[in-house]
Amino acid sequence: MPEKIAVIGSGVGGVAVAARLAAKGYHVDVFEQSDMPGGKMSEIRHDGYRFDTGPSLFTAPEMVDELIALCNEYDTDFQYSKLDTICRYFYEDGMVIDASGDPLQFAAELAEKAGEDPGTVLKYLDESRKIFEFTYPVFIRNSLHRARNYLTSDFIRALFRLHRLNPFISLHQLNRKYFRHPNTVQLFDRYATYNGSNPYKTPSTMRVIPHLEHNVGAFFPREGMYQIIRTLTSLCEKLDVRIHLNTRVEEIVLSRNKVSGIRVNGEMMPYDMVVSDADIWFVYRQLLKNLPFREKWFRHERSTSALVFYWGMEMESRQLDMHNILFSADYALEFRHLFELKTLQPDPTVYIFISSKVVKSDAPDGCENWFVMINVPENNGQDWDEVIAGARCRIEEKIERLLKVDVAKHRKFEFILDPRGIESRTASYRGSLYGNSSNSMWSAFRRHPNFSDINGLYFTGGSVHPGGGIPLCLSSAKIVADLIPILKK
Ligand SMILES: Cc1cc2nc3c(=O)[nH]c(=O)nc-3n(C[C@H](O)[C@H](O)[C@H](O)COP(=O)(O)OP(=O)(O)OC[C@H]3O[C@@H](n4cnc5c(N)ncnc54)[C@H](O)[C@@H]3O)c2cc1C
Structure with missing residues (x-):
């Protein structure tokens, strides 16, 4: 039975998958080229100030709670609070909109400031919720690239609701149908940027994001965003995962069609499996040296x-x-x-x-x-x-x-x-924040799967399915861990 797993990269996807696999009984080592864990989700401390360097908006906190529970660590100090005001929007015409975390208050604010019908705002958010609820188990929590996932009851239920997705119109077109004031349209168009896309191109399916923010809520960890990484790395440490900082993986070593280890500082280190959290572009370009480049995954526009x-x-x-x-x-x-x-x-x-x-x-x-x-x-x-x-x-x-x-x-x-x-x-190709953009209705299917045709090689993080952003990276870690069986001793 294979036992040793190397994780390349300590971004949020990397540390989450390491904790999940260690909880399944594997011996897991994480290799990070930088001097601190977190990747894009890092922090700077200077002269009495602290800055989160990357993500700042925290939605779906239950995904972190789920990991904490999975590792049986109930005494972490990871706490977060729900924001009353999610965001304050300023417009060049002088309008200021406070987007409340309470849908009714948010609708009232849009009615007062932009003359929207509050019922329409609530209807928009409710439809977003319905779409989220049937797409989430199929498109976000599971692999899109495994035939067996198309035979589940969740998928069949989703199939009957697919017409609601409205993928043939853009997010901007959808928002214009609902809202009267251009400032409201702009506010809802902005959700396309949450995965680095263009609201005039990305399909209206992207309307699921305001559901997460406005119906469920936006949150903030008590000690700032980097606390998420500190919590996940402490879960890893408690499960005996070793995180090797300042250690760049140079190659994923294969023998025939199977992973046999990684190369670090010119030395081969044997592993039964490898999970890469590095941008998939660099995985093919630099780490899988002897394999042909898989062009089909990279034709797409970057985010x-x-x-x-x-x-x-x-x-x-x-x-x-x-x-x-x-x-x-x-x-x-x-x-x-x-x-x-x-x-x-x-x-x-x-x-x-x-x-x-x-x-x-x-x-x-x-x-x-x-x-x-x-x-x-x-x-x-x-x-x-x-x-x-x-x-x-x-x-x-x-x-x-x-x-x-x-x-x-x-x-x-x-x-x-x-x-x-x-x-x-x-190591993010061209500095894109979210891998490929989602500017086409096929984008979800054109993201690289979480597994490969090489035995023992898996992928997590924002450049692969289901995409970038903290909740999706945490989902990709779950999908990978679900693909690898529990280790029986
Ligand atoms: C400025 C900014 C703002 C953002 N805002 C938000 C936001 O508000 N909300 C949100 O949800 N998301 C936001 N994001 C996106 C979010 O940060 C990312 O989607 C997520 O953090 C990516 O995690 P990941 O698991 O893909 O790993 P990454 O963060 O991409 O980290 C990959 C790690 O792998 C390491 N690595 C790569 N190659 C090797 C190698 N060969 N050997 C060893 N180590 C290697 C890298 O050094 C890096 O640490 C933002 C990002 C940025 C930069």
């Missing part, structure tokens, strides 16, 4: 990347909440630039996340930790230094215009993350 400024601010902003969006005046133009022209338009949508609004210890007294992000195209060799300089000016102008805050006056220091850094630090 967007990000440009993030981490600003240590010596001020407290009364107008801002924890999650804030300063919308672009022309969303269609923004996405044309991101996906067709591969540049930035002059007025990008700006996201400002301030964890110190909730986690007071994340910034010194009277100060705030601003994570300021814009969507940018994947790295195609653009002159990023020039893009960054231009973007910084435009973002500062927008903040001054909409919030009346002089950033330069209050900024103590700055760190920057751009697509080049995302690519080099987390």
